[in-house]
Amino acid sequence: MSGETTPGEKTQVGGAQGSSGEVIDLTNVPLKPLGKREISQLEMALIIGTLYRPEILELIRDPVERSTWVDSLAVAAGAYARMKAGLPVSQIAEELGRSETTIRSHLNMKTKAGKLVHETYEKLKKGELKLVVPFIRTPVAGCEEQVKALEGELEKQRNRLKELEAKISELTEAVKQREEEIQGLRSGAEALKRELEERVKELESCRSNVDSMRKTLEDAARLLQEALSMLQHVANHG
Structure with a gap:
């Protein structure tokens, strides 16, 4: 194709910001990719550049289309970019997962x-491709009142x-006092428990002594009865 750039040459479309939008910078897109x-x-530049054409934007409004x-x-752009890199049709078809017939149809327009x-x-090669992305401005009418309302809320x-923080602090202090009271009651209960255990031990000891004394008395009574x-026997036979 006549007028093509040498391998590695870049386009010269610079990025700039206009009054109606921002120009996409395609300066560094290689025309003969390596x-x-x-x-x-190059593939992405071809896809984006083609999609932004007015007739294409209108076409893709239809979900089916x-x-x-x-x-x-995507297939056409991928095939064209690979063709410019010098890849054969067979390799392009293999990489893109399409038949060689389909690839040739795209490349031959x-x-x-x-x-x-x-x-x-x-x-792109002539530097005529300028993609302007329009700015999206949000309406500001009524925003100030909404902001004031939100600030008030x-x-x-x-x-x-x-x-709520003050109430939480108050309740926390009350809980702390109750915990101290509970701790005091718990300590008192522990002391009473220990004292009760001592009394139980003393009672068990007393019971043991009583049992021992009862046995001794029973033994003494039995011996006395025998005596x-x-x-009586001696007196009766004396």
């Missing part, structure tokens, strides 16, 4: 996508937060 990275750069058209455009991508490339919430029986 390697996968530069191929991807969009699904088929965007896919066709027999498809609408292929023709538009070629036109985009020519504009925020102040109310802040005051409410202070009240009385013997004396």
